[in-house]
Structures are given as structure tokens and as C-alpha cells.
Amino acid sequence: MSEKVGSPPSKGHVEVKHFDLSYDTLEGPVEAVSDASIHVNPGEFVSIVGPSGCGKSTLLNAVAGFLKPTAGEVTVDGEVVDGPGADRGMVFQQYSLFPWKTVKGNVEFGLKMKHLDKSSRDRAARTLLGLAGLTAFENKYPDSLSGGMKQRVGIVRALATGPRVLLLDEPFGALDAQTRVIMQQILTNMWQRLKISVLFVTHDIDEAIFLSDRVYCMTARPGTIKAEITIPLERPRQQSMMMSSEFLGLRRGLMSLIREESIKAMGGELNDLALDGLSIDLHGQSLADVL
Amino acid sequence: MQGPPRLAPYPMRWLRLNRGGLRAAVVGAISLTLFLLAWHLLTKYRVVFFVRFTNVPSPAAVYESLGRAMHDSKFFMDVMLSCRRILLGFSLAAILAVPLGLLMGRFRLVHEVLYPVMEILRPIPAIAWVPMAIMLWPTNEQSIVFITFLGSFFPILVNTLHGMSLVDPVLVRASQCLGAREISIFREVYFPASLPHIFTGLTVGMGVAWVSLIAAEMISGQFGIGYFTWEAYSLVQYSDIALGMICIGVLGLGSSALIRGLGRVVMPWNRT
Numbered sequence A: 001m002s003e004k005v006g007s008p009p010s011k012g013h014v015e016v017k018h019f020d021l022s023y024d025t026l027e028g029p030v031e032a033v034s035d036a037s038i039h040v041n042p043g044e045f046v047s048i049v050g051p052s053g054c055g056k057s058t059l060l061n062a063v064a065g066f067l068k069p070t071a072g073e074v075t076v077d078g079e080v081v082d083g084p085g086a087d088r089g090m091v092f093q094q095y096s097l098f099p100w101k102t103v104k105g106n107v108e109f110g111l112k113m114k115h116l117d118k119s120s121r122d123r124a125a126r127t128l129l130g131l132a133g134l135t136a137f138e139n140k141y142p143d144s145l146s147g148g149m150k151q152r153v154g155i156v157r158a159l160a161t162g163p164r165v166l167l168l169d170e171p172f173g174a175l176d177a178q179t180r181v182i183m184q185q186i187l188t189n190m191w192q193r194l195k196i197s198v199l200f201v202t203h204d205i206d207e208a209i210f211l212s213d214r215v216y217c218m219t220a221r222p223g224t225i226k227a228e229i230t231i232p233l234e235r236p237r238q239q240s241m242m243m244s245s246e247f248l249g250l251r252r253g254l255m256s257l258i259r260e261e262s263i264k265a266m267g268g269e270l271n272d273l274a275l276d277g278l279s280i281d282l283h284g285q286s287l288a289d290v291l
Numbered sequence B: 001m002q003g004p005p006r007l008a009p010y011p012m013r014w015l016r017l018n019r020g021g022l023r024a025a026v027v028g029a030i031s032l033t034l035f036l037l038a039w040h041l042l043t044k045y046r047v048v049f050f051v052r053f054t055n056v057p058s059p060a061a062v063y064e065s066l067g068r069a070m071h072d073s074k075f076f077m078d079v080m081l082s083c084r085r086i087l088l089g090f091s092l093a094a095i096l097a098v099p100l101g102l103l104m105g106r107f108r109l110v111h112e113v114l115y116p117v118m119e120i121l122r123p124i125p126a127i128a129w130v131p132m133a134i135m136l137w138p139t140n141e142q143s144i145v146f147i148t149f150l151g152s153f154f155p156i157l158v159n160t161l162h163g164m165s166l167v168d169p170v171l172v173r174a175s176q177c178l179g180a181r182e183i184s185i186f187r188e189v190y191f192p193a194s195l196p197h198i199f200t201g202l203t204v205g206m207g208v209a210w211v212s213l214i215a216a217e218m219i220s221g222q223f224g225i226g227y228f229t230w231e232a233y234s235l236v237q238y239s240d241i242a243l244g245m246i247c248i249g250v251l252g253l254g255s256s257a258l259i260r261g262l263g264r265v266v267m268p269w270n271r272t
Helices: A056-064 A103-113 A118-131 A147-160 A177-194 A205-211 A239-243 A245-282 B010-017 B019-044 B059-070 B073-106 B108-121 B126-136 B140-165 B169-177 B182-220 B225-234 B238-266
Strands: A014-025 A028-040 A045-049 A071-076 A088-091 A165-169 A197-202 A214-219 A224-230
Touching: A014 A056, A028 A045, A028 A056, A028 A071, A028 A197, A045 A056, A045 A205, A056 A071, A056 A088, A056 A165, A056 A197, A088 A147, A088 B169, A103 A118, A103 A147, A118 A147, A147 A165, A147 A177, A177 A205, A197 A205, A205 A239, A205 A245, A214 A245, A224 A245, A239 A245, B010 B019, B019 B059, B059 B073, B059 B238, B073 B108, B073 B140, B073 B182, B073 B225, B073 B238, B108 B140, B126 B140, B126 B182, B140 B182, B169 B182, B182 B225, B182 B238, B225 B238
Parallel strands: A028 A224, A045 A197, A045 A214, A088 A165, A165 A197
Antiparallel strands: A014 A028, A014 A071, A214 A224
């Protein structure tokens, strides 16, 4: 792991081009995501924000290889994604640690799948656990850990195989506010030391701005990429930055993008309904005629 | 200025921390004593009150019987033979039912093919298999082991299947993201995730194995603790009936404890 620190990032280029995903129901096909294109440059931290149900997790799952696009293409470093694999590490919102393995056993799992021998597995796991400040807990079972600690182990486990990109699906969604802030800091630190590409899904705008180099904003039904915003905040970032005018400006921009979208969606519904009602009542005649 | 809080002496603290367990042990001992006392009184005064205790042996008589049995190699042989039958029947059931349950839980086609057959055979009590078993197997010994096997087979299979259906799909996906392929997913995720239910199945299966074994020994057997108990009735050695029954109880208790202990060793994470 350690030899990677310091070298410029050269791998981890994620490219999602014109991604469509629809599924069949009895009422006909439903389009979940429509023509979404995103990319993550090597070593870049990119977030996708959007209301729940907008298909941001769908995009992430497609990069992980759990979903095949109906149309479009997902590539990592030019290779088309075809099923899940260890080159794309994933952290789930539900902690997803193996309860029957110790913290160290969980971290070693990916290396075991790579058929690494026991001593190199042991060494790699210890290095990473040290980096995450988890050395004291290496022999504990996940059930005895707090939520934040479980998710730290989850991140370390996903990083252990040296993936090209780290995918995180609302990883801190189940944590309390204080733990969340600490976890964001820890993730940032690990990302900066390992120089790995990150694709991060969240519905928390503050979290997305605080962590990311770039943020994609998605809209719902069908999910499309509404906007792409570069976050110019300098690094290292401190928690205090969240009060700066620059941060608040970005936040306001993203908020209004999302709100504009929801109002538009609601307004559309209302107008349609109103028009529907009018046409039924009037049968094509003008209002004055009816009266 | 206050010093560090003074701790109570060690034995006192030990007593306080293990209060629950101690209490259960004391109450349990009292309960067993009361049971023995009731048994003693009912048989001593040969109570007839709906049920007749006229011929029921007293605890003292059974104790005497035990003393005799301890010096009798035949009794010892009977016990060993029953244990051997349990070991064979139960082990065979576990060796077949656990992998079958895992495969049925993992592969839809296997489930679709085997489930209907399983559901028809499952409600048939092992004892109902006795005539069929005698026809199927050349020796009496084999048919008794077969009955024992059948008794434990279905509880183990059903619980393994249940465990498989409860495996968290997120854990499967997590393992795939870490590079696990089919066989590894099976060994590293499905199997350990189902283990607590497999052990529930083993515990239940062991209980049913004893039930089936004793019935089979009484019906078709020669030798074995079930046969011993039945023979005692035929030979009008009433105290041996109770001795046989208590012996079966103790053996059943011991074998369940063995499985529970094994479960603790195999699943160190499952301790709460």
C-alpha cells in the first residue's frame, strides 16, 4: 500500500456515457435513469447529489457492476464494466461487514480472494488498520463496534485490495451528526494519502461540497444529470470552512438547483391537473359560454 | 479530598456479578430435590389418584437398579450401542442435509426439483418408516440407524434452508466487490451466515434422533437403551424401566450440550 503514496495518480478513470436504465413492469417500461453521463478523473473526488429515488445509487451500482445499462456504456480505465470486481471497492450504507470475521479478517478478505499468502495479508491489513487508527480493534468482531467504527472498517476493507476507484453509497447516512463529521475528515485524509479516485453518493449537499472536487446534481423520474459544479475550495479543508461565504455560496447555488427542479416538477403536475379539470368542465366551450 | 472508591473484597464482587447464574443453580437444585421428594412420597404411599403409583418403582429402588447395572456389562453395551446408532444416524443426516440445504438455498433449480418431494416426505414421522425400513435394509441394525437418520435429517435440512433464505444480500454483494467468485461466496458468506440456523437444526435434529431411535429400538430392536427399557417391562423389572428412562434423558441432555458447545467453538462471533 505504502509505495503508492506520493506517486501521481494514473489509474481510476471512470467514464459513464449516455447511461440509460429502464425496467419492465406490467404497466410498461419505466425509465429509472435517462442519458446520464459522468466521469471521474484519476485521483479525483466526485459526488452525486440528488433527492431520493433520483437514480444516483443506480449509477453507482452500475459502476460497481451490479446493474447492466439498458443503453450506454460504463468503463473504468477504458475497460467496459462487466460484473462486480475487486478493482472497484465499494462501501455500503448498511455496514455490510462480515459478522463472522474479526476486524482484521474483514480487511484481509479481499486479499484472501487474491490468493495472497497469510503473512503478506497480515502485513497489509495491519498497515491499513494503523492508518485508520483501528489497530486496537483488529481482533474484535463487528458486533462489538460502534457505527462509525464499522464504517471505518468498511472503508479500509474496500481499500485493501488497492482498487482503481472507491465507490461509496451514502456511507455516513446512518451515523449521528458528530460521527459523520469525523468520518468525513477521516475519509478525506485517507483519500489524500492514497490518491485514489472516489465516486461518492449522498443526499446531503453540505457533505458533497465539503468532500468533493466536483459535484453532479441529479433530478428525479427519470434520473438525469441536471448540473455539474466544480468545488474550488482549497485543501486541506477544515470544518470551519462550512461557515465561509464561498462555501455558503456554493451551497445556495446547489440548493436552488434542486429546489428549482422540485418546484418545476410540482408545478407541472398542478398545471396538468388544472387543465384536465377545465377541459372536462367546459367540453371545449369557453368559460363565458358555460356561465 | 476523596481517595479512589474502595472496592468490595473480591469474593463479594464475584458473588454480586454472578448473582443470576447462582440463583438459577440454587433454584434448579431445589426443584430437582422437590421432584425426587414427590416421587418418593407418591411411590412410598402407593398413591392412586387417577394415575396409579402402585407398581411404580421408588427412587431408592431405581438407585439400587443403577448400582446393579453399573456392574452389568450388558447395560453398558446397550448404552454404547444406542450412542453408536445416534452417532451414525445423526452424522449421516448432518453430512447430507447441510450441503443439500445449502445447495437448495443457492440454486433455484435444485430447490424447485427437491422441495415438493421434501415437503411430502417431511411430515411422515420417522417411526412410520419402521416397516419400510425393515424391507429396505438387510439387517435390523441398518434399519434402526436409518430411522435415526430420517428423524434428524429433515429438521437439519429445513433449518439450513431457512438460514440460507435469511443471508443478507448486501454481504454477498460486498464479497463480490472484494473479488469473491461463486465458490468463495459459498464458503465465505453463505455458509457462515447460515451457521447459526444450521446449529439450531442440529440441536432439534439431535432431539428427534433420540425420539426416533428409542421408538425403533422398542419396535424392532435387539439391544440398545430403548430395548432395555421395553425388555424391563416384559420381564417385570419395574425399577429398570425408570432407570432406562432416566438414562435416555441424561443421554439426550448430554448430546444437546455437546452440540451447543460445538456451536460456541465454531461460531465465536455469535456470543451475546
